[in-house]
Amino acid sequence: MKQLLVLGGGGHARVVLDAARSSGRIVAGVFDDRPGRTGQTIDGFAIVGDYAGFLGKLHTGIEAFVAVGANDVRLRLASEAPAQWATLVHASAYVAPSAVLGVGTVVMAGAVVQPGAVVGDHVVVNTCSSVDHDCVVADGVHIAPGARLCGGVHVGDGALVGAGSVVLPNIRVGAWAVVGAGAMVRDDIPPAETWVGMPAKRRQVST
Ligand SMILES: CC(C)(COP(=O)(O)OP(=O)(O)OC[C@H]1O[C@@H](n2cnc3c(N)ncnc32)[C@H](O)[C@@H]1OP(=O)(O)O)[C@@H](O)C(=O)NCCC(=O)NCCS
Structure with missing residues (x-):
């Protein structure tokens, strides 16, 4: 071992x-x-x-x-750190044989990564979340507990896809964007923006 x-x-x-x-x-x-x-x-x-x-x-x-x-x-x-990074998959997770996982990435308990998905380095695929077929998830992303990426979704570097959210097929979530917990995303999200709600909209920042 x-x-x-x-x-x-x-x-x-x-x-x-x-x-x-x-x-x-x-x-x-x-x-x-x-x-x-x-x-x-x-x-x-x-x-x-x-x-x-x-x-x-x-x-x-x-x-x-x-x-x-x-x-x-x-x-x-x-x-x-000049380390050799491990890839971890909880025994109760499912990762399809044709999916690719990067180094430093963890797939937590109950999560699912479907065929053709490409998941980058140092990604968290958290508890009971799912990354469906042909998704591309870049480095440093966090797919939070219960979040669901439908087929063909692209998520840019460092983005947070919040707990329990749903991202509809082929949507692009920009780098360092935040999808709020429980959101339903049906439009592409530009980099570094925070979107919340159902359907998700950009969260206005009050000044
Ligand atoms: C979206 C989010 C990033 C906003 O955080 P924040 O900037 O601290 O925002 P605040 O809590 O100050 O709330 C600001 C406003 O956004 C609303 N809001 C916050 N999160 C929301 C959400 N998920 N859905 C809908 N509205 C939300 C608040 O009600 C508030 O509205 P108001 O100004 O009308 O009162 C955060 O609430 C969130 O959902 N993060 C995801 C957390 C997560 O899933 N983490 C995984 C851990 S394992």
Whole structure:
């Protein structure tokens, strides 16, 4: 069984660790940079050090994973550390044989990735979400719990597709855009905009 180093010890890390455990990984250490965390445990896994400790372990060649929920932080940490990143799929998830998953990506419990989908690096396909046929999901995206991407959807780098939302077929969600929880997206979303509601509209920012 392959060993794994996990960077991050918060709530998102608990779910990543569950996916790692269910898929037979041996967690060789959890690292958390927050003061006072070293020496504590998270769901039975020991927090053995901070970020410097994590970097110090990378020479061992053990695969690693950034278990941080914030897309920008996860991508930054991944770009800064010279690690060999793992891909994790929870034992209860389904990933079609013709789907492609990048490195540093996790498919959580109950999630589904259908044929022809291409999912980039350091993506979170969260609990019971679905990525349907021929979707293209770029690096650092988070498909939140229960969100559904219909066939042929494109999601740009770093976007957040909020919990329980639905994105209709062939829609494009721009880089760093946010789809609000529960939204129904029927129009393309430009980069970096936040859209909410049913049907989803751009959220007006009051000044
Ligand atoms: C859309 C979102 C990003 C807005 O967050 P925010 O900027 O902090 O917004 P606020 O909570 O200040 O709300 C601003 C307005 O948007 C509305 N709003 C917020 N989220 C909304 C949503 N999902 N759907 C509809 N309206 C929403 C609020 O009611 C409020 O309206 P008002 O100005 O008329 O009172 C956030 O609410 C959201 O849905 N995030 C997704 C979270 C998620 O799924 N995370 C996954 C974790 S695993």
